[in-house]
Amino acid sequence: MRVRNDIMRTLSDMHTVALATAGRLLHFELAVAYEIFGTPPREATGGWYDVLLCGPVPVRVGPFVVEPDHGLERLVSADTVIVPAYADIDDPPPPELIEAVRAAHESGARVASLCTGAFALGAAGLLDGRRATTHWAHTAELSARHPRAVVDPDVLYTDNGSVLTAAGKAAAVDLCLHLIHLDHGATIANTVARRLVTPPHRPGGQAQFVATPMQVTGDHVLADLLAWVQQRLDQPLTVPDMARRVNTSPRNLGRQFRAVTGQTPIQWLLTQRVRRAQELLEATDESIEAVALATGMGTATTLRRQFKRIVGVPPDSYRRSFHSAKPA
Template identity: 50%
Template structure:
């Protein structure tokens, strides 16, 4: 038994090279390499080409590489999760048709119960299949205007890293796809496993989907050097009732300057950053200890059990007790 089957679509048409090594490598790295010390049962990964297997034709990347897969589009049906990476550029820029059978295969996979995921312009394939109608979705900010114009039934948000709409999830381009894949691991296997995997990949453990796609990097490097220690100090003292004024005093800067620098460095406000850190601490404690919820609320700086429950339901989607039952028992096993 695995943590679930993941089918990744590799799209290609003659003259329309599409899959990019970086975006394809993201689901391969996250879901394709077993992590026996993190979870007894990892994911079962398969690559599904838009070319029929056995034809001798290979999916060709746009940097001179080729890929032969044992599965065709029929391999999408029955998977627990289906991931569509970028579709061919002419399908986006010129509105050319998607590879034959792709939209229908995506509809059949979703109807069979698959969780549907797109990375970057893979959202165009989900939209063409009608799976984004009436939903909020995103893609790389360079293509969101085209997505919105071509599919008016989709509510396109060009300001976020990814959108989790339950059984359909979409991400912006490039590294945002990694954020979304780690988010899926967090949903499936818990915060501890996702954090440890992110640490092995030397990437941030959790960038919330609502974080901006692009962050103002005009802040000099010395600013980040001054900000880093105060954020680390805050992580070490989450049990305290920290305020923006507290952080500003610690950083020896005005609250306004701190606000600007935190937003530039993290894409979110200082108070939202603090809340994200507190929730991450609470998730870790729920998974790794049998402390009562009241104590976890205190240690994470969320104050009371009621406040912890409120933020968990709003931001994690489940109550703390349900979260613990799902992931504490899994780690213990």
């Protein structure tokens, strides 16, 4: 079923994901999208995606040769179109790809770019007047080429409804998980994240670049703390409580958190509380007041304020959108 851009689709409509394979592509982003959307989890009992590779000719992607299933004209009838990253931003996207992406969006498709794929969306005019991002090393160039776009160099991804963009590499995973979250809910998105051995998707507003990138492995000072906090989200935790747990000062804990998550401890804690609230709103019929207590927010007023700030919609609206279609 094809619809206009201003009509919200139902989950049953969001089934065909077309990956645009034209030009010189980077293999990581293409492989990530194919893996995430092409492998249904057992828990997805309500259907999954039909993934198509669409391009005019076979293309070399890194050390591989990709044979498309369909021509670029197939993009126009897809529900979601994903443009992976380009190897060289000085090599313009093929004109036929630009036209196909524009036509797909005009026909009602949701169009997303991964990393430097944003340059193709910009060339198609889809970023005009919209927030967008790409790898932090190329955001200045994206802004220079497409001055009508609102380029944000400090976020992981942007979501304008029908047009989405992601920063580089790991942010492509975040955006793909975000799309699954929109279509199937937090439980299924988290299931896919676990299969990928990656944390549940990060919010798009999180910073791309951190001063000292590091993984939270078993011997990291935060590894035990993060698990400990996740098990106590219903309790009134404070930053001093968390610092005492790992025998450090609140200031040092703040440095550790910013290095690992790009957030302060309290920002991270609030985000975890809201993510837990999302799961409860999707999977239970508990009242907003009960969800607030179960997530440590205390009152429905506090939950509504923080939920709206982080998710973008009130918890009541979120439940109406996601509750009925999600398994308990």
